[in-house]
Amino acid sequence: MSQHPTTSTPEHALVAAATLGAAASGALVARLPATALAAAGPDAPAFLHGQLANDVTGLPVGGAARSLHLNHRGHAIAEASVLRRGASEFLVVVDDDRGAWVLESLESHVIFDQVTLAARPELALLTLQGAGAAAALPTAPEPGRIVALELAGAEVLAYPRRRSAHGGFDLLVEAERADAVLEALAGAGALAVAPAAIAALRVLGLTPTAAGEGGEGVLPQEAGLEDALSYRKGCYLGQEIMARIEARGNLRRGLARLGLSAVPAPGERDLRHEGRVVGRLGTVAQVAEEDGSTATLALAVVRNDLPEGAELEVGGASARALPADAVARYNRG
Numbered sequence: 001m002s003q004h005p006t007t008s009t010p011e012h013a014l015v016a017a018a019t020l021g022a023a024a025s026g027a028l029v030a031r032l033p034a035t036a037l038a039a040a041g042p043d044a045p046a047f048l049h050g051q052l053a054n055d056v057t058g059l060p061v062g063g064a065a066r067s068l069h070l071n072h073r074g075h076a077i078a079e080a081s082v083l084r085r086g087a088s089e090f091l092v093v094v095d096d097d098r099g100a101w102v103l104e105s106l107e108s109h110v111i112f113d114q115v116t117l118a119a120r121p122e123l124a125l126l127t128l129q130g131a132g133a134a135a136a137l138p139t140a141p142e143p144g145r146i147v148a149l150e151l152a153g154a155e156v157l158a159y160p161r162r163r164s165a166h167g168g169f170d171l172l173v174e175a176e177r178a179d180a181v182l183e184a185l186a187g188a189g190a191l192a193v194a195p196a197a198i199a200a201l202r203v204l205g206l207t208p209t210a211a212g213e214g215g216e217g218v219l220p221q222e223a224g225l226e227d228a229l230s231y232r233k234g235c236y237l238g239q240e241i242m243a244r245i246e247a248r249g250n251l252r253r254g255l256a257r258l259g260l261s262a263v264p265a266p267g268e269r270d271l272r273h274e275g276r277v278v279g280r281l282g283t284v285a286q287v288a289e290e291d292g293s294t295a296t297l298a299l300a301v302v303r304n305d306l307p308e309g310a311e312l313e314v315g316g317a318s319a320r321a322l323p324a325d326a327v328a329r330y331n332r333g
Contacts, residue, residue, distance in 0.1 A: 013196035016288045017295075020200055020330045022191050023130035023166055029190040030198050031178055034125035035099020037080075037092040037106075041115040044088045050236050051106055052082065052092075053220070053229035059084045064146050064159035066228040068210060068220055069094075069102050074241025076214030076225050078102050081161060081170060083146055091157075093125060093172060096211035109237075124175035126182060127161065128190060129168035129201055136188040141169065152180035163198055165205030165331050200285035203297045204327050206257055213255065213282035213299050221245055222301050223282075224255035253279065253301050257327065258312070258319045260284070260296040268315025271300055278303045281314050287330070297322070 022028060039048055049056040054067035061084050069078040078098035083091040094102045099119065106117050134140035141147040141158050149156045154177035161170035173181050186192045202209065206224070213223040219241070220226050231246050233239075245251065256279075263284060271279035279302030287295040298319070302312070312319040 013194060014286045014288045014294065015193075015197045015200045017290060017330060019191065019193060019197055020204065020287065021332070023164055023201055024332050025130075026132040027128050027130035027136050027168065027185075027190040028164075028193045028197055028201065029126060029128045029136075029182055029185045030193045030195050031182060032125050032127050032195055032198065033096055035094045035103075036120040036123040036125070036172065037094060037099065037103055038118050038120050039090045039092060039106075039115060040088060041113075042088055043113040044090055044115045047106075047110070047113045047115045048082065048090060048092070049233065051109060052080070053236060053238065053242070054082070055230045055233045056082060056084075056090075058233070061086060062146050063144055064141075065144065066161070068214075068225060068228045069098075069105065070220070070229075070236075070238030070241075071216070072238060074219055074238040074245075075216055076210045076218055076220040076223055077216065079210035079214070079225070079228055081159065083157065083159065083172075085146075091120070091123075091172070093123075093170070095209055098211060122175055123172055124178040126171040126173060126178060126185075127163055127168060127198060128171060128185060129164040129166065129198060130190075131166040132189065133166070133168040136185055136190045137169065152177065152184040154181055156181060162205075163207055164201035165207070196285070199283050200287060200297070203257065203283055203285045203299050204330050206255065206299070206324075208255055208282065208299055213301055215280075218280065218301055219245065219251070221251055222253040222255070252303055252305070254304050256300050256302045257322045257324075258298045258300050259322045259326070260298055260314075260317045260319045262317040263296055264315025264317045266315075271302060271312045271314045271319065273306060273310050273312050278306060278312065297327070 052067040080094040157172040208224045282299040284298045
């Protein structure tokens with residue numbers, strides 16, 4: 001088993017405030033880095049149920065659920081959307097650069113299980129985010145459900161996935177048809193953007209990912225990822241730690257939105273207060289304001305006992321927690 005992947009964040013590309021505001025009434029569409037894995041066989045439901053943190057056996061055919069892949073210490077290493085295509089057939093769409101690691105981890109736990117696992121590199125992931133996301137689709141999926149669509153002559157699997165304050169959908173499509181589908185959605189009113197714009201929407205919406213805010217040393221509850229796990233499903237990798245947290249409820253850290261004076265030096269993630277490490281920096285976004293200035297915003301996991309308004313430092317930049325009303329203008333358009 002290879003070493004856990006390190007926490008990663010998207011490139012700090014500059015995103016126009018007007019672009020982000022378009023999600024308040026319309027929709028943004030982007031192609032995101034992801035890896036689709038196929039799992040099939042009589043034991044596939046039970047096997048995935050024991051490896052992933054959310055309920056798999058209870059997922060109906062045609063259902064979709066967000067889930068985490070934890071390590072044995074309960075740390076949120078990767079996340080995925082689990083799509084049940086048949087009684088014993090699943091697609092596991094792993095976000096960001098975690099696909100190879102998740103596949104290797106799953107394969108290492110197959111013993112006598114009748115399950116086959118394989119990467120599906122011919123599939124690509126688009127995301128459609130914003131208040132007008134449903135209007136850009138011929139048919140919008142219901143919560144927790146998959147809908148098969150035809151766009152630009154390609155079959156598309158659409159399912160709900162919140163990557164912004166307004167919510168939206170992920171779309172799984174053949175990679176060779178992804179650009180055509182993206183163009184079709186743009187023709188339906190969506191604004192085509194780079195992944196950095198979706199990352200900025202996540203920061204504004206306090207919407208974390210395992211790759212950005214989780215990782216080695218971070219519990220799902222600390223990173224705001226608890227909606228991607230089940231406390232009731234029984235045994236799975238990392239389950240004992242989750243049960244202990246539910247029983248005791250004594251988390252020392254939580255998810256926060258920060259305003260930074262600048263982009264921190266590359267590779268610097270430790271947040272410090274008066275010289276002491278008090279948190280870990282996650283996704284960083286740069287927003288180009290209409291007056292020509294640049295706002296640097298971020299998500300982070302920080303201690304809950306910091307004084308209100310505490311000034312933090314990371315990689316040569318200062319940082320402070322931002323309340324929701326400080327970013328409300330971006331979400332209004």
